[in-house]
Amino acid sequence: MLFLQCQQQPRVPSPPASAPPFRPRVAAAPLSVRVTGGRRGRQAVVAMASADARLAGIASSIRVIPDFPKPGIMFQDITTLLLDPKAFRDTIDLFVERYKDQGITVVAGVEARGFIFGPPIALAIGAKFVPLRKPKKLPGEVISEEYSLEYGTDKIEMHVGAVQANDRALVVDDLIATGGTLCAAVKLLERVGAKVVECACVIELPELKGRDKLGDRPVFVLVEADA
Numbered sequence: 001m002l003f004l005q006c007q008q009q010p011r012v013p014s015p016p017a018s019a020p021p022f023r024p025r026v027a028a029a030p031l032s033v034r035v036t037g038g039r040r041g042r043q044a045v046v047a048m049a050s051a052d053a054r055l056a057g058i059a060s061s062i063r064v065i066p067d068f069p070k071p072g073i074m075f076q077d078i079t080t081l082l083l084d085p086k087a088f089r090d091t092i093d094l095f096v097e098r099y100k101d102q103g104i105t106v107v108a109g110v111e112a113r114g115f116i117f118g119p120p121i122a123l124a125i126g127a128k129f130v131p132l133r134k135p136k137k138l139p140g141e142v143i144s145e146e147y148s149l150e151y152g153t154d155k156i157e158m159h160v161g162a163v164q165a166n167d168r169a170l171v172v173d174d175l176i177a178t179g180g181t182l183c184a185a186v187k188l189l190e191r192v193g194a195k196v197v198e199c200a201c202v203i204e205l206p207e208l209k210g211r212d213k214l215g216d217r218p219v220f221v222l223v224e225a226d227a
């Protein structure tokens with residue numbers, strides 16, 4: 001048997017005790033919930049009003065990094081939310097509470113950050129999880145959709161056969177900015193005949209009007225932030 005040995009790297013020093021604690025910067029915009037649609041939407045707003053304490057914790061756990069990955073982009077960094085087990089759990093719980101009785105059969109997560117939030121939701125509501133991946137990552141036969149981003153262009157792919165025409169889908173990602181990514185994801189699912197029940201994101205950048213690209217497909221978000 002062959003053993004590969006990792007080269008030992010120097011230890012990263014811990015910050016001195018006097019250094020300020022590592023605290024995520026809070027998104028400047030107030031937290032909010034916005035839901036499109038009629039009756040369900042109103043129910044959700046009522047449900048969310050009582051969930052305010054959880055939403056505040058989620059919003060304040062997200063760090064904002066200016067000028068990443070390009071000058072002018074205020075990057076919403078959800079890795080700090082993942083460092084906070086309560087905020088992470090509350091995020092998943094809020095989605096599960098909303099989707100558990102909607103007959104969703106597939107949760108489609110968009111690479112990369114939709115792979116963090118999608119699988120726990122899928123497991124909790126008893127749906128299958130389907131990864132929508134960046135090009136040339138999936139080994140089987142795929143269908144693909146190109147889209148443009150706030151900072152470039154990209155493509156996502158889905159395995160043929162993973163989703164069926166009678167599936168009811170929830171699309172999950174961490175953030176909606178211009179809406180290009182979610183729109184491409186929805187198109188992949190609709191091309192195979194699935195019904196996209198809703199798109200769910202932790203964060204929305206409303207100034208970028210991503211919802212407009214999605215037409216009348218509902219988008220549900222937990223937190224709004226400045227672009």
Ligand SMILES: O=P(O)(O)OC[C@H]1O[C@H](OP(=O)(O)OP(=O)(O)O)[C@H](O)[C@@H]1O
Nearest residue numbers: 111112113149150176177178179180181
């Ligand atoms: O609404 P849009 O303008 O399409 O932007 C939103 C997308 O951008 C980010 O992913 P990114 O493309 O940076 O990929 P990554 O998650 O692999 O870093 C984010 O996670 C969304 O998927």
Ligand SMILES: Nc1ncnc2[nH]cnc12
Nearest residue numbers: 073074075076150175177
């Ligand atoms: N401002 C932003 N922060 C994090 N992810 C993004 N994807 C597109 N815009 C983004």
